[in-house]
Amino acid sequence: MNDQTLSSSTDSDNLRRWRCPGCHTIVQVPSEEPDPDLCAVCEEKIRTTQEFRKNIAGVSRGISFVYYGLYLIVASILVGMLGGGLAGGMVASGSSAGVGLGIIVIFLVGAMIFLGTICGFAGRIMCLEVPDGFVGKRAIYGAVAFDLASLAITLTGWSTQLPPVADLLYSLMGIAATILFLVFLKRVAQHINDQKSEQRAGNVLKIGVGIFVVIILSAFLPPLLLIAGVLLLVGFVMYIRLLISLRESLRTA
Numbered sequence: 382m383n384d385q386t387l388s389s390s391t392d393s394d395n396l397r398r399w400r401c402p403g404c405h406t407i408v409q410v411p412s413e414e415p416d417p418d419l420c421a422v423c424e425e426k427i428r429t430t431q432e433f434r435k436n437i438a439g440v441s442r443g444i445s446f447v448y449y450g451l452y453l454i455v456a457s458i459l460v461g462m463l464g465g466g467l468a469g470g471m472v473a474s475g476s477s478a479g480v481g482l483g484i485i486v487i488f489l490v491g492a493m494i495f496l497g498t499i500c501g502f503a504g505r506i507m508c509l510e511v512p513d514g515f516v517g518k519r520a521i522y523g524a525v526a527f528d529l530a531s532l533a534i535t536l537t538g539w540s541t542q543l544p545p546v547a548d549l550l551y552s553l554m555g556i557a558a559t560i561l562f563l564v565f566l567k568r569v570a571q572h573i574n575d576q577k578s579e580q581r582a583g584n585v586l587k588i589g590v591g592i593f594v595v596i597i598l599s600a601f602l603p604p605l606l607l608i609a610g611v612l613l614l615v616g617f618v619m620y621i622r623l624l625i626s627l628r629e630s631l632r633t634a
Contacts, residue, residue, distance in 0.1 A: 439510035440569060441631035446504030447562075448624040451617075453497030461490040502528050505562060517568025520561045527558035552596055560589045563620075566627060575630040581623040588616035 464486030471479025505528060508521050531554045534547055567582035592612045599605040 437631055440508050441628060443504040443507030443510075444566070444624055444628050444631065446507060447501045448504075448621070448628065450497040450500030450502075450504060451621060451624070453493050453500060457490045457493035457497065460493065461486065464489070502532075505558075508562075508565065511569075515568070515572070517565040517572075520564040520568065524558045524561035524565065527554045527561065530554050531558065549596070549600060553593065556589060556593045556596065559620075560586065560593065563589055563623075566623065570627055570630070573630055575627065578623060578627040578630055581619065581626060585616055585619045585623055588612055588619065592616065 464482065468479045468483035468486055471482060473479075502525075505521065505525050509518075509525065511518050511521065531551055534543070534551045534554070537543060538547065563582055563586045567579055567586065570576075570579035570582055592609050595605050595609040595612065599609060
């Protein structure tokens, strides 16, 4: 039974390691092909892996956009806190310039949140470049679908008075989109054998599901929103770390 080791641990395009013949798995091949006589499942797995590696730049770029979008939103919160505090202090001291500064801060914060949201949405769309056979493709399509549904609620709210339940739906759709994106990231980590990022994705995924459940329950027990806030903060930090580590792994894959 053949089982050859990777011919290069640094060049992932120069693989080897196989086994299969009907089907004891392990796979990974080319390394100047011949030998393999694989079952249909393993053939499909190799084809998908090769296509994924061709499209890996698009996925890496998409994850980078999501990462930068998050940083823009964090920066907008800091600008709002610092700028708002400064403007409020100026108004309290009798300076009319505080009003003008407050308007500028509001505009700047709104623009940063908008750009951050668009950046994250664009990043997820870029991740759609993965090949058809990739197991995480349904998850990224689902994430983008929920993003579009959230966007539809936002745009409708600009022109129509929506019922209070729309806010809850908007929050749940945003969390659902993030959960599905985390499923996608976990699949990507599995595909490139990045165990650290895979574990991180699993941990953030658990927190995301917890937030989703707590927000639903908070409709009946509002104090639970405090727990959701704590989970959100912890999950956000872990999410940033996941994006950083997976982005670096994709660059060297």
